[in-house]
Amino acid sequence: MNISMSSLTFISIILTIIVYLGARWLSIRVLSPFTTPVLTATIVIILALHLMGISYEQYTPAKEWMTFLLGPATVALAVPMYHNRDVIMEKLFPALFGLIIGTISTIISAVWLSKALGLSDTIQATSTVKAVTTPVAIEAVLLVGGDPSLAAAFVIIAGLFGAILAPLILTITKISDPFSRGLGIGTVSHVIGTSQAVKEGPIQGAVSSMAMGCAAILTSIILPWLYPIIQL
Known part of the structure; x- marks a missing residue:
């Protein structure tokens, strides 16, 4: 495909936006976990890039531009948290207890499952951060000798499964309690799961946003000392 890199980047960004808007339209009209916009948009984008002969390396500049916007998008999740702050503060301490248990359970189960499948030490270490958002996962995984690139892939897969299942x-x-549903989804499936929780209701979205942020902080604190203990 004889197109300049800047033009290709622009085309890739426009294509991604159009596909995502189409995925959102589908998710609104077909209420199913399997029509989660991130899932359907990812599948369509992969197929479109393959048919157009665009490699991942060529798509990377467009991806980096859009990834930059993850920061403002994540900060925007504070809005529903603020609007539902009274509900969150009312159940804050039980929620923090659940978050600690959920974070520890996620790390332990990931390592034990990797061990049971006979996977390498690198994969075992990398799997420990699958439940936290990508920027945190990439930094936290270095504390236990994991692979940042593989961590990003694990995070996306965990988020998709969380949003769907x-x-x-x-x-x-x-x-059925909105607070409990938001807490569970945000703890194990970060931003992608939170996008699904927002669709359920404002409380679910607010609590999931809070859980996502707290789980990332807890993982960064707990992981360095918990991982060596699990490996014994």
Whole structure:
């Protein structure tokens, strides 16, 4: 494809925006965990880039421009937290206890599952950060000798599975309380799961945003001393 890099970057950004808007339109009209915009948009983008002959390396500049906007987007999650601050403060201490247990359980289960599957030490270490948002995961995984690039992939996969399956599992287990649903989703599936929690309601979205941020902080604190203990 004989297109300059700047033009290709512009085309890639426009294509991504159009595909995501289409994915959002679909998710609004077809209410299903499997129509989560991030999932459907990712699949369509991969197919489109393959058909257009655009490699990942060529798409990278566009990806970096859009990744830059993750910062403002994440900060924007503070808005529903502020609007629902009274509900969050009312249940803050039980929520923090749940967050600590959930964070520790996530780290331990990830390592034990990796060990059971006979995966390498690098993969075991990297899997410990799959439940936190990408910027934190990339830095935290270095504390235990993991791979930052692999960590980013694990985070996306965990987020997608969380967004798709977490609401379904919570419904099956008859957990209907908005606060509890938001807490569970945000603890294990960070931003991608939070985007699904927001669709459920303002309380779910606010609590999930809070849980996502706290889980990232807790993981950074707990991981350096917990991981060596698990490895014994």
